[in-house]
Amino acid sequence: MLNLWRKIRAHGRVAEPPVGGRGYPLVPGLRGSVQVRHVDAGSCGGCEVEIGAAFGPVYDAERYGARLVASPRHADALLVTGVVTRNMSEPLRRTYDAVPAPKLVVAVGDCARDCGVFKGAYGVAGAVGDVLPVDAEVAGCPPRPEAIVAAVRGLTGR
Amino acid sequence: MNLTESALGLAVGVAALAALAVAALPGRWRPACAGAGTALAGAAGVAAGVAALTGRPFSLSLPGLLPLSGLEFGADRLSGFFIAVTGAVAVPAGVYATGYLRHSGTSRSACAFLPLFAASMLLVPAAAWAVTLLACWELMALTSLLQVLAEHRRRPEVAEAGRWYAVMTHLGFACILAALMLAGGGSLLAVRHLPAGLAGTVFVLALAGFGSKAGIVPLHAWLPRAHPEAPSHVSALMSAAMVNLGVYGIIRTGFGLLGGGARWWWLLVLALGAVSAVYGILQAAMSSDLKRLLGYSTTENMGLVLVGLGAAGLFAGTGHRVLAGLALTAALLHVAGHAAFKTLLFLSAGAVAQRAGTRDLDALGGLRGGMPATTAAFAWGALAASALPPGTAFVSEWLLLQALIHGLPGGGTAAAVVLPTAVAAVALTAGLSAATFVKAFGTGFLARPRSDGAARAAEAPGSMLAGMALAGAACAVLALVPGAVLPALARAAAMTAGPAVAGLVTLRLSGAAGELSPLLLALAVLAVTLVAAGWLRVLPGRRARRAARLWDCGAGPLTARMEYTATAFAEPLQRVFDDVLAPETGIDVTHLDEARYLVAAVEYRRRVPDRVERRLYQPALAAVRAWGEAGRRLAPGSVHRYLGYGFYAVVALLIVLTVTR
Numbered sequence: 001m002l003n004l005w006r007k008i009r010a011h012g013r014v015a016e017p018p019v020g021g022r023g024y025p026l027v028p029g030l031r032g033s034v035q036v037r038h039v040d041a042g043s044c045g046g047c048e049v050e051i052g053a054a055f056g057p058v059y060d061a062e063r064y065g066a067r068l069v070a071s072p073r074h075a076d077a078l079l080v081t082g083v084v085t086r087n088m089s090e091p092l093r094r095t096y097d098a099v100p101a102p103k104l105v106v107a108v109g110d111c112a113r114d115c116g117v118f119k120g121a122y123g124v125a126g127a128v129g130d131v132l133p134v135d136a137e138v139a140g141c142p143p144r145p146e147a148i149v150a151a152v153r154g155l156t157g158r
Numbered sequence: 159m160n161l162t163e164s165a166l167g168l169a170v171g172v173a174a175l176a177a178l179a180v181a182a183l184p185g186r187w188r189p190a191c192a193g194a195g196t197a198l199a200g201a202a203g204v205a206a207g208v209a210a211l212t213g214r215p216f217s218l219s220l221p222g223l224l225p226l227s228g229l230e231f232g233a234d235r236l237s238g239f240f241i242a243v244t245g246a247v248a249v250p251a252g253v254y255a256t257g258y259l260r261h262s263g264t265s266r267s268a269c270a271f272l273p274l275f276a277a278s279m280l281l282v283p284a285a286a287w288a289v290t291l292l293a294c295w296e297l298m299a300l301t302s303l304l305q306v307l308a309e310h311r312r313r314p315e316v317a318e319a320g321r322w323y324a325v326m327t328h329l330g331f332a333c334i335l336a337a338l339m340l341a342g343g344g345s346l347l348a349v350r351h352l353p354a355g356l357a358g359t360v361f362v363l364a365l366a367g368f369g370s371k372a373g374i375v376p377l378h379a380w381l382p383r384a385h386p387e388a389p390s391h392v393s394a395l396m397s398a399a400m401v402n403l404g405v406y407g408i409i410r411t412g413f414g415l416l417g418g419g420a421r422w423w424w425l426l427v428l429a430l431g432a433v434s435a436v437y438g439i440l441q442a443a444m445s446s447d448l449k450r451l452l453g454y455s456t457t458e459n460m461g462l463v464l465v466g467l468g469a470a471g472l473f474a475g476t477g478h479r480v481l482a483g484l485a486l487t488a489a490l491l492h493v494a495g496h497a498a499f500k501t502l503l504f505l506s507a508g509a510v511a512q513r514a515g516t517r518d519l520d521a522l523g524g525l526r527g528g529m530p531a532t533t534a535a536f537a538w539g540a541l542a543a544s545a546l547p548p549g550t551a552f553v554s555e556w557l558l559l560q561a562l563i564h565g566l567p568g569g570g571t572a573a574a575v576v577l578p579t580a581v582a583a584v585a586l587t588a589g590l591s592a593a594t595f596v597k598a599f600g601t602g603f604l605a606r607p608r609s610d611g612a613a614r615a616a617e618a619p620g621s622m623l624a625g626m627a628l629a630g631a632a633c634a635v636l637a638l639v640p641g642a643v644l645p646a647l648a649r650a651a652a653m654t655a656g657p658a659v660a661g662l663v664t665l666r667l668s669g670a671a672g673e674l675s676p677l678l679l680a681l682a683v684l685a686v687t688l689v690a691a692g693w694l695r696v697l698p699g700r701r702a703r704r705a706a707r708l709w710d711c712g713a714g715p716l717t718a719r720m721e722y723t724a725t726a727f728a729e730p731l732q733r734v735f736d737d738v739l740a741p742e743t744g745i746d747v748t749h750l751d752e753a754r755y756l757v758a759a760v761e762y763r764r765r766v767p768d769r770v771e772r773r774l775y776q777p778a779l780a781a782v783r784a785w786g787e788a789g790r791r792l793a794p795g796s797v798h799r800y801l802g803y804g805f806y807a808v809v810a811l812l813i814v815l816t817v818t819r
Contacts, residue, residue: 090712092712094707098706
């Protein structure tokens with residue numbers, strides 16, 4: 001037992017350093033680990049499939065320190081997909097309010113960035129940037145999982 | 159004429175005067191008069207009981223008052239204990255009734271019989287002869303029945319509860335009558351030496367009769383019906399004082415009249431007690447009617463008392479007098495503690511039922527805002543009832559467990575099998591009662607109101623709160639300094655020369671290793687709670703804080719429909735004890751007329767019926783009904799036939815007399 005402690009002390013962290021990435025996080029307080037809450041503000045479902053793939057076994061965004069969580073109270077960042085519909089604009093604002101600071105918002109997909117093909121539709125309140133301050137954007141309709149993973153790595157800095 | 163006698167006489171006199179005054183006064187004055195009479199009679203009863211408990215016995219003979227036998231009264235320490243407990247329940251119940259009756263109906267009978275009911279309960283333990291006991295017992299049964307029926311005009315279910323209570327109480331009376339007549343009648347205070355078989359029969363009959371009053375399974379069927387339907391001060395009197403007299407009867411016949419007896423008697427008592435305790439608290443945990451829950455909890459607590467009595471009988475039979483004294487002291491302390499917290503709980507539940515207009519826990523909630531004092535009273539009662547420190551039941555159940563555990567060595571095979579099982583039953587009961595009262599308090603008083611009635615509920619008037627405060631103070635004394643009353647209880651148990659438990663602050667068991675100091679324990683719990691609360695308050699103050707909206711999934715305010723209901727809280731327990739409780743569930747799916755694939759409505763029903771009642775009472779009631787239907791053919795309405803019955807009956811009787819003489 002004592003031997004094991006000694007080894008732990010001698011070696012420190014044994015994990016491999018991350019390859020690529022920016023090496024520094026977007027926000028200093030969130031280095032290496034970011035808990036992510038996904039919010040569907042009015043998406044068609046395409047971005048959800050890609051997020052599922054990004055956090056699945058093939059692209060495995062979790063190895064870069066990001067993890068999907070079930071409540072904004074547990075989250076550091078919001079992953080918002082879709083145009084912000086009128087019905088979802090208030091819940092989205094409340095969700096953002098429920099996230100403890102420091103907090104980040106990632107707009108995933110073209111709809112979230114600039115309303116995409118739904119621009120001007122009657123039920124649309126606007127893009128995510130019209131409702132919340134956006135820290136990072138992922139382009140594409142839908143964006144490829146690599147792009148989502150790259151954005152997430154931007155948050156964690158790994 | 160000593161203090162006991164004069165105080166008891168004063169109690170009866172005050173009660174009779176109050177009843178007469180109520181009958182004469184107009185409706186406005188009746189509640190105050192009835193309540194004051196009950197409370198004063200109770201106070202005099204406490205004085206009489208304490209005087210008898212501290213060694214001032216009395217005996218009084220009134221030969222002219224009842225034909226043939228007259229009335230004989232007398233009280234020793236044991237009677238004194240039960241008189242004192244009854245009086246102590248009557249005081250807060252009477253104070254409370256002055257406020258409660260004003261709002262719930264001031265009918266002449268409901269008010270007039272209240273002080274008489276209290277007085278008849280004071281007289282039962284003071285009865286020294288069999289006939290006197292039976293007369294007082296019947297007076298108590300009738301006055302309590304009239305009290306149960308007090309609200310029958312407003313709610314039809316009261317009548318059914320009253321019928322159940324009347325039938326059960328009179329069957330019990332018949333059993334007690336048979337037992338006392340078989341024992342030869344006469345004085346109850348002298349030991350009777352009967353042949354073993356006859357003594358066993360007497361004991362079993364007495365156990366059935368007194369046990370039905372104490373609400374012991376399977377004779378408990380009236381209890382969860384009558385207690386919810388009676389006015390709440392009557393529920394308190396019945397549940398906290400009247401059921402105790404069943405225990406008194408068992409102690410008086412078992413230890414006093416029959417002088418101990420065979421081992422199987424006490425094994426039977428212990429087994430019935432353990433079954434009642436577990437079954438009662440399980441049903442209480444399932445119940446979502448607040449007063450029904452408290453009624454089943456009475457069955458549980460009387461079961462625990464019977465476990466103590468059974469253990470005391472077993473130990474006394476094997477010569478372990480000290481342990482027997484300890485077990486009986488624990489049982490008596492539990493009687494006193496139960497009387498205190500059940501009074502408090504019923505009084506606060508009554509205030510809730512009156513103010514919110516419902517007793518259904520699934521429709522209550524959020525009473526903390528409207529009724530803060532009642533909520534505090536119920537919380538204190540729930541803590542006292544759930545066998546956790548600092549509560550009343552904790553001390554008595556600790557003593558009971560000590561007696562059961564220390565009784566293991568030298569008890570023989572029966573003790574080696576029965577006592578660990580009893581320990582397990584007591585422990586399971588304690589755990590379930592904590593869950594039950596968390597449910598009752600959490601869903602009934604905290605969270606948000608689930609109905610308009612609960613939302614509008616306003617605080618009870620001062621007199622009702624005063625009643626609750628008296629009962630709460632009794633709870634506090636019994637929980638924090640039980641050492642003040644334990645020596646007197648131990649002497650009332652009369653098993654040993656010295657008390658089984660010594661010490662005022664720290665209770666030390668004599669004859670067995672074990673000590674407990676409830677006061678220090680309570681102070682420690684209080685200190686830890688204060689430190690933890692203070693820490694939680696100070697700790698976040700150092701960090702930056704931000705007030706945010708309660709997280710409600712962003713969809714809008716949380717409604718009361720999203721709350722954890724009492725039924726939902728009990729559901730895991732219902733699953734665990736599925737085989738015992740046998741709940742009934744049903745789902746009805748209604749389809750649209752146009753298409754079988756579209757659902758119009760889904761209805762889900764769940765009920766946890768009393769299984770003992772279903773298995774035991776319904777077949778018996780069906781048999782009685784069938785018998786009655788069969789007998790109907792004998793009475794077709796023809797006068798000639800009835801005259802013929804009379805004639806043939808007389809002839810048959812004459813023939814029988816001729817043959818047998």
